[in-house]
Each structure stands twice: as structure tokens, then as C-alpha cells.
Amino acid sequence: MIWETVRLSLLSVRRNVLRSFLTLLGIVIGVAAVIAMLTIGSGTTEKVKADISKLGSNLLVVRSGRPAGPGGPGGLDQVVRPLAQKDLAALVAHLSGARAISPASQKQVRVIFGTESLTSGVTGTDSAYLDARDWKLVSGRPFSDSETRSGTGVCLIGETVRQQFFGAGDPEGEIIRVNRTSCKIIGLLEPKGYTGFGQDQDNVVLMPLAAYQRRIAGNRDIESIYVAADDRTPTTELLPRVEDILRDTRRITPDREDDFSIRDMTQIADAMASATTTMTGMLGAVAGVSLLVGGIGIMNIMLVSVTERTREIGIRLAIGAHEKHILIQFLVEATVLSLLGGIIGILIGLALAGLASLTLAIPFAPSPAVILLAVGFSALIGMVFGFFPALRGARLDPIDALRHE
Amino acid sequence: MAAGATLITFDKVWKSYGQGEATVHALAGVDLAIRSGEFVAIMGPSGSGKSTAMNIIGCLDTPTAGTYSFMGIDAGRLDRNRRAMLRNLYVGFVFQGYNLLPRTTAVENVELPLIYRGVAARERHDLAMKALAEVGLVGREHHTPAELSGGQQQRVAIARAIVTRPTLLVADEPTGNLDTARTHEIMELLTRLNTELGLTIAMVTHEADVAAYAERTIRFLDGHVASDTVNLEMVSP
Numbered sequence A: 001m002i003w004e005t006v007r008l009s010l011l012s013v014r015r016n017v018l019r020s021f022l023t024l025l026g027i028v029i030g031v032a033a034v035i036a037m038l039t040i041g042s043g044t045t046e047k048v049k050a051d052i053s054k055l056g057s058n059l060l061v062v063r064s065g066r067p068a069g070p071g072g073p074g075g076l077d078q079v080v081r082p083l084a085q086k087d088l089a090a091l092v093a094h095l096s097g098a099r100a101i102s103p104a105s106q107k108q109v110r111v112i113f114g115t116e117s118l119t120s121g122v123t124g125t126d127s128a129y130l131d132a133r134d135w136k137l138v139s140g141r142p143f144s145d146s147e148t149r150s151g152t153g154v155c156l157i158g159e160t161v162r163q164q165f166f167g168a169g170d171p172e173g174e175i176i177r178v179n180r181t182s183c184k185i186i187g188l189l190e191p192k193g194y195t196g197f198g199q200d201q202d203n204v205v206l207m208p209l210a211a212y213q214r215r216i217a218g219n220r221d222i223e224s225i226y227v228a229a230d231d232r233t234p235t236t237e238l239l240p241r242v243e244d245i246l247r248d249t250r251r252i253t254p255d256r257e258d259d260f261s262i263r264d265m266t267q268i269a270d271a272m273a274s275a276t277t278t279m280t281g282m283l284g285a286v287a288g289v290s291l292l293v294g295g296i297g298i299m300n301i302m303l304v305s306v307t308e309r310t311r312e313i314g315i316r317l318a319i320g321a322h323e324k325h326i327l328i329q330f331l332v333e334a335t336v337l338s339l340l341g342g343i344i345g346i347l348i349g350l351a352l353a354g355l356a357s358l359t360l361a362i363p364f365a366p367s368p369a370v371i372l373l374a375v376g377f378s379a380l381i382g383m384v385f386g387f388f389p390a391l392r393g394a395r396l397d398p399i400d401a402l403r404h405e
Numbered sequence B: 001m002a003a004g005a006t007l008i009t010f011d012k013v014w015k016s017y018g019q020g021e022a023t024v025h026a027l028a029g030v031d032l033a034i035r036s037g038e039f040v041a042i043m044g045p046s047g048s049g050k051s052t053a054m055n056i057i058g059c060l061d062t063p064t065a066g067t068y069s070f071m072g073i074d075a076g077r078l079d080r081n082r083r084a085m086l087r088n089l090y091v092g093f094v095f096q097g098y099n100l101l102p103r104t105t106a107v108e109n110v111e112l113p114l115i116y117r118g119v120a121a122r123e124r125h126d127l128a129m130k131a132l133a134e135v136g137l138v139g140r141e142h143h144t145p146a147e148l149s150g151g152q153q154q155r156v157a158i159a160r161a162i163v164t165r166p167t168l169l170v171a172d173e174p175t176g177n178l179d180t181a182r183t184h185e186i187m188e189l190l191t192r193l194n195t196e197l198g199l200t201i202a203m204v205t206h207e208a209d210v211a212a213y214a215e216r217t218i219r220f221l222d223g224h225v226a227s228d229t230v231n232l233e234m235v236s237p
Ligand SMILES: Nc1ncnc2c1ncn2[C@@H]1O[C@H](COP(=O)(O)OP(=O)(O)O)[C@@H](O)[C@H]1O
Pocket: B017, B018, B024, B025, B026, B044, B045, B046, B047, B048, B049, B050, B051, B052, B053
């Protein structure tokens, strides 16, 4: 009997294709939104998590200038005293619990090879940088100590730079122009893709810090120092040690605040991840509201359907249908409709999420639990919102219903 | 039910609408009996209570006062669902406007009452095809109402009414929408069902030559039975 009713309701859905489709629209949009948002959301979360490990786990970044905080942006009250070689030297000499310590100064610079040019993030650093950031070379070799010290014109390039200048070819040994200087490519960095903010992490050129300072920055400053903690030392323990050493070398008296900031990348990444989760939740709520609207749409159309088919209900009642048969018929119909909308919505939502993952370079992370929930929820919406119209149909008087035009 | 036994009894049946001054008595104390196997024509001017009486006979409606008994059952005091069951088991309906489900094939329309009886799909289909053959619609089984003429649609409706092998057929102006030729075809079909299947038929009509197919004519006037006569000049098919 139930199966019969399902078959009947499918027939009636088929007979009213256009109206069925319009009925579905609300549910389709709602479910598609939920699926797309939650899928994109969890993709973003995954991306952020991946970014955490790309930032280099357990990484501290020291910069000059007071940390931004409730007192306003740092360093506005006086001239910022930059980080210098002796700060780096002090950390290297005295800091325990660090796996790698490396300086870095960076600038967007025009890089040229032959007739091609590209604006890249050029970083001056030393050979410990790869270790600190957990970056690897696909081919070639890192800077030697003597190259770092003397500031030889050598560089490592990212995948984007290679593709721009050499296609799939081997870049090693080629000379590229960086600003007004030139450097010889000695290695190729492993591709890392985009960050969660859409920044291309492969559009980079690394060169020895001394070379960068002399030929590009034109000063002896160090913008930042990367300190990677070793496996046994949590960054929360390492951070005060770094602070102590730097206050010492920079001769900051106890009554004065730091004139540098130390950022714990792990914590930043965690905050980003939790912000993403909150966002996902909020978007989910918005999508939930649109599902509710879809449900009300179903109720509306089912009421229309019951009214339009009053005569049909009259016929069915006259030839022996019980109230429950009519009730079940319209309930099943609403549920089947809603479920159909849910399934279409899921497919559209997944397609949208797939598209988003392509354009935003985030992983495509569909969740079976979310999909199952959407299926169950759309069926439930059909039942809940279909109940009142179905009951109204079932309670009709057969004589009145038969007289209905 | 044995032919000749009393199938339907109206005992001082009243059906009233509205209240106080505005009360309309569609039926005002009707006494009436129809035996099993009878073919009865019900006539009378518009508003005289024919349809009201037919609805009560078909267990679609209940009297305001008095007793309606159907097959010895006090059908006027049964609840909705029990009356639905009675209709499904013992009553077939034919209406003036055919009342087929639109965009639904003839065979699916005829299967409908069997669905509510819980008959399996296969058997349902076979029974429906057989009923369609009985009303002379072989080859039209998969046409929808829109693809059938008025006469053919009424045949589908008759097939739907008889597919359950009911005891009683209730027909409210079954030929009201048909031309003369089609009217006589339908009447011949009903007469044949009456004689061959022993189907009891209660039929409302305005036309004397349609009523002439029945063996008895009951005339209504203002909610009363004005006359109840045996047809001497019955049309024999
Ligand atoms: N649902 C109703 N509400 C009010 N009055 C009704 C209703 N049904 C029938 N009537 C009245 O009852 C009387 C008999 O109606 P009906 O049985 O349909 O007559 P007939 O079929 O003989 O034309 C008419 O006066 C009609 O207006």
C-alpha cells in the first residue's frame, strides 16, 4: 500500500513536471547552499590546516616595531629600530630549543629573463631559511655558507617563476635579472600552491641576505627573523627565551616595552582555523533559513496542489479511499518532492563547491555526513510542511469535493 | 445478496441544510425501498432532492433524521471511514461529468478502487483490463481522458464502477453530457450490466427515453416521493 502510494506520487510528480520543478526550487536552492557552503567551509578549514604546516610548524617570527595591540599599532610613537645582524647573531649564539634560525627581508621586485618579466616576492636570507620554513628543493642546492657570507649573486626560484621563464625546462645555471642586479639560478623550490588568502607561494626568488641588502634594499636591515622550535620545545616556551635574548642585545631597560614583536605562527593559524569554523557555522545557519523558506514553499505548493486536485480527492474518497490514504498520498508526495529537490540541491551544491575549490585553490572536501544529513533533512521538511496540506485534503467532504470545479 | 431481497431502505429520511428560517429540506421524510437487482430511474425537477437521495443511497452522505439502511446495515450512522469501506466494497459511482483522473490512462483510472482494496498490482491490472473489455473499450486502455470521446470516457467511468463487482451502481445523470446516439449506447451497456451481472442500478435522469430503460421510475418533488411506478414500456435491448 505504501509502496503503491510512493509510485502514485511519483506518477503525479511526473504529470506536473513544471510545477514540481518550481516547488523544488526552494529546497534545491536551500540544500545547494547548505552543501556548497559546508563543503567549501570544510575545504577552507583543511586548507588553513595545511597552511599551518606550510608556515612551518612551531615557528616564531620576530619583527621590529612594537606589537599591535590595545595601545594602537606599534612603532608609531617613535622611529622603529630595525633588527640587525647582531640580533640574529645573539639568537644563534644563545637560544636553546631552536631547530633553525634564519633572517629574512622581502620585497616585491620585477624579475626579468630575456624578454619575459614577472613581479615576484624576492627574499634575502640564508641557507637555514629552508629548514626554518620547512621548504624543500626539487633540484639544485641551497646557498653555501660562503655564498651567504659574501652575498654572491645566486638564487633559488619557485615553480611559478620557472614556468614563466623556462616552461617545463631546467632553469639551473640560467641568469635572471632581479631589479638592477643579476643572479644565477642554483635550485628549484618544491611547489606549495596558494595560501588561504589566494597568495601564490611559488612566485618567489630567494637570494643570500647580503646580496639582497646590498643590491636591492640598499641597507643592512633585517625585516624578520624566523625561529623554528625543535621537536621537544613548544613555541610557548621558546617565545620568552627569544624575548629575553633580544631585550638583552637591544639593551632594553626593564621599564621599557619591547621594540620588536614575536608572532607565534601556530597560534595565528589556530585562530584562523577557528574563525573559519565560525564562518562555516554562520553560513550554515543562513542556509538553514533558506531551507526553512523552501519548506514553506513546499507547504504553499502542496496547499495549491490539494486545492487544484479537490475533485481528484473527491473521486478517490467516493470510490473508497480512507482519510489516511489521502493523507499518506499527499504526505508521500510532499516528501518525494522535497527529497527530489534535496538530491538535485546536493548535486548542484557539490558542483558549486567543486568550482569554488578550483578557483580558490582549496581542497574539495565533501562530507558524507553532511550529504546524508541534507537528504534526511529535506525528507523531513517535506513531511513536516506537507502534513498540514495533506490533512486538509484528507478531511475534505467527498460530496463538496466532487462538486468542486 | 439474493435477487429480490431488499437492498436499500429509506425510513422517514430527512436531509436539511441551514438553520432557523433559512432551513432547506432537501429530503422531507422520504420512505423508499429498492430490491437487489432492480434498475430504478429517479426523476423530478431540478432541486427536488434527487442528488441528495443518491448521495445517501451511495453512502456518501448521511440523513439529518430518519434511517437509511443499506444491506441491512444502518449506514446513516456509520463514520466516514466505515462508509468509505462500504462504498469501496459494494458501491460503484457514475457521474454526469465522468470524473476521471486527468492525465491518467483508462486502465490506471479503472484500477483506482482496487488500490484502496489492497489488490496486488498484477491482478489489479488484469481486472481493470477485463472491466474495460466488458464496457467495449478494447484498444483504448492506455489512452488518457483527453484522448477519449465523452461516450468513451463514460465507459471508462462505468468500468471503474464495476471493476470491484459492486452490489449497487449509483448513476447521477450518466447521459447528461452525451448526444442521443451515445446516450443509447451507454443505456444499453447499463441494461446489460443489470441483467447479466445482476447489478442493482439507481440512476437519476431528466429524460423520459433514458428512464424508459429502467424497470421502475421514482419521481421526486420538493423532497418527497411524488410517484413510484413500474415501467410497462421498458426498452428491451
Ligand atoms: N450542500 C448543500 N447546502 C445547502 N443546500 C443544499 C446543499 N445540497 C443541496 N441543497 C439544496 O437541497 C435541495 C435539493 O438539491 P439536490 O438534491 O441537489 O436536487 P436535484 O439533484 O434534484 O436537482 C436544493 O434546494 C438544493 O439547493
